[in-house]
Every structure is written in structure tokens, then in C-alpha cells.
Amino acid sequence: PECSKALAACKALGAVLVVAKLDRLSRTVSHISRLMETTVFKVATMPEADSFQLHIYAALAEQERKFISQRTREGLQALKARAAQGDVESVAKLNKQVEARRKTALQNTIAVATQAVVDKADKVSQSYADAIKSAMFDGVPTLSALAERFNTLKLPSSRGVVGNWQAVQVDRLCKRLGIAFP
Incomplete structure (x- = not known):
């Protein structure tokens, strides 16, 4: 939502959007490409980059995101396999993860309920x-x-x-x- 507000403000003011890193703006080449057609932006870590270079960096960022996702899935599968074999440490890690998700869900529920009371x-x-x-x-x-x-x-x-x-x-x-x- 904040990115959308910033993009709208840049369009309204004719300003240049400055982002810290390209992957903070988007993690897909297609989205970066569409933004390049409608918005002028600069990346602080590579201020001299032209559109060709930005496309290349966007492609690399998208690929890295896929690699990270795959490694995460594989690591979780391995953790579950070790837990199924009775590894106490793996079971504890999985239980901690489940508890963290439960706690987050509870906090979100409390926040929604609190906002409803305030409203x-x-x-x-x-x-x-x-x-x-x-x-x-x-x-x-x-x-x-x-x-x-x-x-x-x-x-x-x-x-x-x-x-x-x-x-x-x-x-x-x-x-x-x-x-x-x-």
C-alpha cells in the first residue's frame, strides 16, 4: 500500500521515485518492466543503471528469490523428515514454529477484535x-x-x-x- 501511495505521489508531482534496492520495489521482472513503462525511478545502490541493466538485475533478483524459496522448502522437508525419525531437536524446532504461527494468529485476532471495539x-x-x-x-x-x-x-x-x-x-x-x- 505504501509503495502504491509513493508511485501515485510521484506521478502527481512528476517526481522520480528513489528506492534503496531494486528488490524492495518488486521481485519480478514483469512488474519492474511495467513500472519502467509508467514511472521514472532510480535505485540508490546503482544510480547510474539504465533500463537494460535494471532488467538484468531484476531477472537476477527474481531468480535468487526462487532459489531461496526452493532452499527453504527443502530445508523444511529435511527438518520434518528428521523429526519423523525421532530427532528431538527437529521436533522442538517444528513445535516452536507451530507455536510462533499460533501466537501470530492470536495477536492478529486480538488486534482485529480490539479495533472492532474501538470502532x-x-x-x-x-x-x-x-x-x-x-x-x-x-x-x-x-x-x-x-x-x-x-x-x-x-x-x-x-x-x-x-x-x-x-x-x-x-x-x-x-x-x-x-x-x-x-
């Missing part, structure tokens, strides 16, 4: 913005008075409880909305 809280907070602004217009002087007004209007709190507003809750709500209440 819901933001949405609920927005529903109170008009009531706060109306109270300010009407001259409600304090957070306690605003809490009492919410209780009188029978506005449910973020947890759905009616008549339970307190000044501290109203203060947090105003801060979340970026409203400076008197």
Missing part, C-alpha cells in the same frame, strides 16, 4: 455529539449538569444503562469526541 465506541460516541453540542448551546455549565441532563433525557450509556451517567463518563465522552466542554 464501535467511536460510533456510539458520535451519536452523543449532537446532545453535547445542544447542551453547550443551552448553557449547561458543568459536566455534572450534563450528566444529569443525559439522565433526564434517558440517554443510555455506552453499556446501554439508562439514568446512570456521571461526570467522569461525560468527560471521557467529550475527550473522545474532541469537544472542549466548559
Whole structure:
């Protein structure tokens, strides 16, 4: 996503995109070739390279990526074979890998759930913005008075409880909305 933003900015400004290394821009010759047709870019590690040289370096980078992928697959297969034969160290490495994947998946799940809670809280907070602004217009002087007004209007709190507003809750709500209440 950030690369797309940078490419769009370069096109809009007529600027040259500078990348640290060619393989940070793309790892396939076809993608590099398409980019060369639409975008002017320079590679910091080879600033004088022309399009022919960039194609060659892109081809080498693509091939190296394939070699790395193949070596990784072969190494994992060998590790699994040693583990199947009862090698304790190999079993431990595989278990560590499984645990790392599980932990990453759990962290991603927690991040998504946390963002959902924040989004819901933001949405609920927005529903109170008009009531706060109306109270300010009407001259409600304090957070306690605003809490009492919410209780009188029978506005449910973020947890759905009616008549339970307190000044501290109203203060947090105003801060979340970026409203400076008197």
C-alpha cells in the first residue's frame, strides 16, 4: 500500500521515485518492466543503471528469490523428515514454529477484535455529539449538569444503562469526541 501511495505521489508531482534496492520495489521482472513503462525511478545502490541493466538485475533478483524459496522448502522437508525419525531437536524446532504461527494468529485476532471495539465506541460516541453540542448551546455549565441532563433525557450509556451517567463518563465522552466542554 505504501509503495502504491509513493508511485501515485510521484506521478502527481512528476517526481522520480528513489528506492534503496531494486528488490524492495518488486521481485519480478514483469512488474519492474511495467513500472519502467509508467514511472521514472532510480535505485540508490546503482544510480547510474539504465533500463537494460535494471532488467538484468531484476531477472537476477527474481531468480535468487526462487532459489531461496526452493532452499527453504527443502530445508523444511529435511527438518520434518528428521523429526519423523525421532530427532528431538527437529521436533522442538517444528513445535516452536507451530507455536510462533499460533501466537501470530492470536495477536492478529486480538488486534482485529480490539479495533472492532474501538470502532464501535467511536460510533456510539458520535451519536452523543449532537446532545453535547445542544447542551453547550443551552448553557449547561458543568459536566455534572450534563450528566444529569443525559439522565433526564434517558440517554443510555455506552453499556446501554439508562439514568446512570456521571461526570467522569461525560468527560471521557467529550475527550473522545474532541469537544472542549466548559
